[in-house]
Amino acid sequence: MASAIHPEVSAKTANPTTRSLLSIRNIGKSFGRTPVLRSISLEIAEGEFLTILGESGSGKTTLLRIIGGFETADCGEIVMAGERLDRLPPYRRRVNTVFQYYALFPHLTVEENVSYGLRVAKLPKEEVAARVEQALAMVKMSAFANSKPAKISGGQQQRIALARALVNRPRLLLLDEPLSALDANLRRQMQVELKSLQREVGISFVFVTHDQDEAMVMSDRIALLRMGELEQVASPREIYDRPATVYTAQFIGHTNLLRGEVKGGIARCHSLSWPVNLPDGPVLFSLRPENIHFAAGMQGAVKFRAKLCSQIFHGATELLQVQCTDGLMLSLRTSTRASRDEDLDLEFLPAAAVPVRESGQGKKRD
């Protein structure tokens, strides 16, 4: 992905600025009597790679389609660069979409597909040709300019769909699970390419996926959507290290959920206890498996003894199921094998146990 499609922005190594490009305000949508989105508010910054992550039925595609103009929201507004976007038909929005199954025009060649938007905009022929050539070179598809879409592979169609959208130099690019039809290896490769391409062109990407790993690898920020509501919006690192809710903690990576009680600045969970800075009352903690270690005498660590129940080899790591002496089951991830016979001495730092909300707490769901 060599040449730059946006000479004016490619010079800087497009770190997302804090300048907001798109504001989604209180967007709500129902299909018939089924609510799909409930009062979604979200800011997307210039040059940002934002992933809308969610299970099927979470409303993520509907949200993307509302931004693209293919669905109308029941309420709320969308503002792009100071202009109401949601009142414009899709063909007047400076937003382009990469569709899930690419939606390449089967009767047009690769070149005609890519030039479609520019020809519709009635740009001069020479400019169309130059920009199409540039876009095809960017996605390494110049050799296929005269092929019909049916003659090229899924991964190649994917690149063409990307070129066809980017050649129009949109302010914002929407991607609706664009990698879901590719096989695992190609998918990983495209994740990397897509991310570096986004840095290069500096356009804001809104990427929809149901794949947590994909979201983690590519995004500047992840917006986790659940049953039409935003569960958490944060950077991948933050959403992983400091999940706000049980759902987030469980959906993104593996976790141990510890149900306990805080009393006088001490959290108790089964026989484990550690100091916390929380008000009294019942509490839930998320403790990532990789944050439990074999005891090495870390300062202030919570120490406990457990019996090995099972051990699963994952290549670089091992996932162990252990049972504490009080019956509590925990999973932990280590790089060393444990022997089954002896009890294990384990520990974790209090800071690794992150208090999480019960999902949907405080908000009544029907």
Add this chain to the structure above:
Amino acid sequence: MFSRAYRIAITLPPLVWVILFLLLPYALLFCYSFWSVSAVQTIIHSWTLDNYRELLRVNVYLQTLFRSMWIAARVTLFSLLLGYPLAYYLSFYAEKRKEFFYQLVIIPLWVSYLVRAYAWKTILGSDGVLNTLLQYVHLTSHPLNFLLYSPFAVVLTLTHIYTPFTFLPIYAALEHIPRNLIEASHDLGAPPLQTFWRVILPLSIPGVLAGATFAFVLSLGDFLAPLLLGGPSGIMISNIVVSLFGAAYNWPLGAAISFCMLALVIGLLFFSERLEKRWGFR
């Protein structure tokens, strides 16, 4: 994969059917077209090209053939002009009424051709519904005579009868267009009209070709509509064939004309097949 006996058992019946009821009669007809009729109206079974010479020599045959093609061309045009918008509306806008409208198009096909042709007769005749109405509202003082027993009546009736045949393949083609292509076109800045010209129309061309072929071929060989509603000026080539096989008792000449038409139609089907392939994408 299947046993030899099984394969023969399943291919034989249709094969026999085609040979017995299609190929043999055509072969016989083909032979007839090279035979001739004696003065006492018996068939002379000796080979001659006279029938084909006759066909080219006597103006009325070629003229009628050209008129038939001109009528068929108009029927094709009008049934496309009616069928396409109808199919377009049904495919893109009818939504819940889709099934209902679809049935409305199909139901007339259940009614006998003859009944529909006679219906037009009662509408277009000089005492017919249309003339009575026109006189009643004083738009005309005399019955309009060109309405019935004219090429106009034939084109009108055939258009009515064959529009469902153009509608169906066009509708099928439109239904097969993935809707995300239309969204993609809008997404790339093309308003609805441009999207129609650049995406929907090109992708529906195979259906249009199939529908046009139906309308043209079926109306080219039609003989009932011209017989009932055509009058002397609306005679079509099939009427001549019918009379040659009937009252005129000149089977060899009738067979020769039939074969010319058959060749024409096969050529046309071949041509439209080629075009459809050229416009088919998947």
